[in-house]
Amino acid sequence: MVAEGGRLLVVGGGVLGLAVAAAAAEDGWRVTLLEREDALCTVASGTSLAWANALAKRPASYAALSREGIKRHAAGSAAATEPWFTPMPADVRGVTVTEGGIVDVAAFARAHAGAIRDRGGIVRVGASVARIEADATGAVAVLGTGERVGADRVVLAAGVGTPALLRGHGALAPIDVVGPIGAIARVRAPASWSAGLTVGDELSARPSGAGELLLQSASLEEAIRDGSLPLDERACWRRLRAIASRHGLALEDDDLQGFGFAHRPQPVDGLPIAGWATDRLYVVVAHSGVTLAPVLGCLVAAELGGERQIELQGLRPPGSVPNDSDEEHIHGH
Ligand SMILES: Cc1cc2nc3c(=O)[nH]c(=O)nc-3n(C[C@H](O)[C@H](O)[C@H](O)COP(=O)(O)OP(=O)(O)OC[C@H]3O[C@@H](n4cnc5c(N)ncnc54)[C@H](O)[C@@H]3O)c2cc1C
Structure with a gap:
């Protein structure tokens, strides 16, 4: 794996791309985040009820990940200049659910883009990635304009746009998200x-x-x-x-x-996908991404640094590398 100070490209400026990019910048990566739209968090993340919750999540490991997401929203937001999370009970079909709260997605985006820039990273909007090229020497994002942006590793956090960028890379089965x-x-x-x-x-x-x-x-x-x-x-x-x-x-x-x-953005079994498609290309897609962003951001950043995270073991896309033969895949596709 690449040591601290490597160049990391994150494609997608929704809650997941921002969370991964901010955590990786904190870990020492030189981060560039590219977002196709003219503003951050305008696609699924900006069209979300943004209720951070752990209600009816199965299996238990997914519920635990959701609870950890809520905890990290609360802690991160409390330490931020502009808080983005408000703990709030929910009336769910007449039953009160106390665990969870609401996320101000725009404030989350401002805080995370600020944190990336504070660490010397670059956040670009209006930058549409047409394709990724990767070989043994590195990876390049080719923009729609023809501009080429180089990196050592790439994270695809492009929501429903992820499969189009994955095509032709690695041995992943085609993913439907x-x-x-x-x-x-x-x-x-x-x-x-x-x-x-x-x-x-x-x-x-x-x-x-x-x-x-x-x-x-x-x-x-x-x-x-x-x-x-x-x-x-x-x-x-x-x-x-x-x-x-x-x-x-x-x-x-x-x-x-x-x-x-x-x-x-929803893999067919409803569970997140997180893992290496090739040794240069990491993919992360999640439904309930608002709930999960803070925890997935940190776990994915740790995996970029070469530390396999047990919490992500069940969530590998089939065909991911390294070949996780020791891991149980719970994705049915
Ligand atoms: C109606 C609705 C209600 C929801 N309610 C909740 C809820 O209450 N709680 C909860 O936790 N979740 C909820 N969700 C789900 C949650 O919003 C998503 O899981 C989350 O926003 C996914 O984040 P993301 O960053 O992966 O996706 P996105 O926000 O879609 O971000 C992906 C980004 O990648 C960019 N992109 C794509 N292709 C390219 C490319 N080629 N080049 C450059 N950029 C590219 C897109 O423009 C986009 O901004 C809801 C979703 C919807 C639609």
Whole structure:
């Protein structure tokens, strides 16, 4: 493995790429993070309910990883100039769940990009990676513009864009990480609304910043998926207003502050993927990535430094290197 001071390229500026890049920069890597969009955390990470939770996670090792994610959010946020995590009980279908809290993803992004830059790292937005080239001497990210960015090691944390960059590298079985589409609305909170974090089959809601709520509806997402509702902001907002009003949340048309759609980066069995595709290329993809980012960031950074992490043993993509014949793979694909 490369010693401290090696060049690390991280592709993807969502919560996972930022967490890995910040932890690796702290470990002494010279980090460059490349993000395709014009801002950080705008794809799945910016279209997330961002509830850090360990509810109904299976197997036990995955639940433990989620609990560790919550703990590290709390500790990291408490030490940050601009906190990003608020511990908060959730009303989940009428049952109170005390473990967990809400993440301000934009504040998380600012804190982590700041930490990378403070360690001399580079965070670039508007930098779309067309492909990765790698051989025995190193790796190169070739940007859409033709620009080439060299590194000793590359981490792919590109969410649903990861398989396209992996193609042609190593012996990994093709991975399918395009999970169900999700929709999040940011709305002005009516003065009458006093509920905190509520999670339901029809409607989930959480506070977000000053006087705003994030809303998500599993039944609305289901209707998009089965084709009975078009993937259209106006149509989805009309449906969401009707659902919200059934739950005592009366919204006016101009209460809508933003509406976003994104596919969940989600391996087919729902569990994260973390491991080496080749000796130069590491891949990390996770559903519940907001919950897991702080813990996966540190574990992946440790593996970049050559220390195999027992917590990641069950999460290797089949065909990963080094050949983990001693490890039990729990991914079924
Ligand atoms: C509706 C919804 C609700 C959710 N609710 C929760 C929740 O309550 N709790 C929770 O823990 N998780 C939740 N999730 C899941 C969570 O949001 C994701 O697991 C997490 O954001 C994944 O982070 P990421 O960094 O891997 O992905 P992303 O945020 O998608 O980041 C990947 C980045 O890679 C970039 N990229 C891709 N290809 C390239 C390329 N070729 N070159 C350069 N950059 C590239 C993309 O532009 C993107 O910014 C939810 C997701 C959705 C959609």
